[in-house]
Amino acid sequence: MTSAAPSPLSDADLGTGLLIRRFEEELLRLYADGHITGTTHTCLGQEYIPVALAPLLTGDFVFSNHRGHGHYLAHCTDPDGLLAELLGREGGVCHGRGGSQHLRRERFLSTGVQGESLPAAVGVGLHLNRTGQDAIVVTYIGDGTWGEGALYEALNMAQLWRVPLLVVVEHNRIAQSTPTTEQLAGTIGGRVAGFGITFSESDSLDLNEVRAAAAPHIERVRANRQPHVLVQHTVRLGPHSKGDDSRPADEIRRLRHLDWLQRYAAAYPAQFSAADTQARQQVAEISAAALARPLASGGVA
16 A cells, blocks of 8 residues: 555545545444444445445445445435434434444445345346346445355356446455454455456555546446456454454554545645535534434334
8 A cells, every 4th residue: 555645636525535434433422422222333444445436336236234334425425314324313214224234225235244245236237137227236345255155156146147246345454353364365366266257456545546447347347247356455444343443553553544534634734624624514413413303213223
C-alpha cells in the first residue's frame, strides 16, 4: 500500500466516504449508550471500496455481508432508513426486522451468514441471463469467507453456466480475530485459477485508482457474461464487531497510518474540513430523528 498522496476527489465521493465513516462511528456510540442491541460490524477503513464501485454498478444486483453498512450507504444512499432499521424504529428499511446484517431494498440484499450470498447471487445471475437482462450481480465478501465450502460450489457453477458475477473481496487480512496467514493456505488468485475464472488484485488506497482499475473488469463481466474475482486489499481500522479487537496496539497504530481518509485530510485539508463538517452534522441530525421515532412493531430493539 503506497504512501503517496491521494489524487483529488470529487465533493460527492468524499462526502459519501465521510458520511459512511461518521455513520459507523455514531453506531458504536449508540451501541455503547444502549440504543442498539445484538451486534453490529463497522467498515471503518474500508469505506472507499463501495464508494469507488457504486457508480459502475447502477441497476445491478448487489449482495452484501455482515460488514455491509458502507455497501448500503454507497449503493442505496439511504442513511435515514438504515439507522432507523438498526435502532428498530419506524421507517427502517426492513421495518426494524432485519437489523444490522439482513437488509433488503430493491436490488440490494445483505446477509450475516458467511458465504451465503454466493449461491444466491449465482441464481440471480442465471435468471438475468435466461431473461435477457443486461444487469450483473455483485457480491461483497471478505478474505475469511474463503473458508466456506459454499463459495467454491458457487464459483464452480458460475463458471460452468457463464454467470455475470463480480465477486469483490475486501481483503483486510483478518477473519474476526484470526490473521489470514493462519487460516488461508495458498492464495485467493490460485484458488480462483482452478476454476478458470479471471482474477484481479489491487492494494491501492486511492479511491480514483480503485475505480479506474475495476472498471474494465466490470465491463468485461457485463459484456461476456462470465464471473470475475476482484480482490481489493484494505485495512479494518475498527474491531470485528463492537469492541472485540484482539490485535496488538502497535499493529492498530500501524494500520491507522494507512487510513485513507486521514491521508486525504492531510493532502486536501480545506476540502476535507468542509465535507467532514457537513457529514458530522448530517449524521447528528439523522441520529436525533431516528431516536425520536417510535419502535417498529416487531422490531429488533
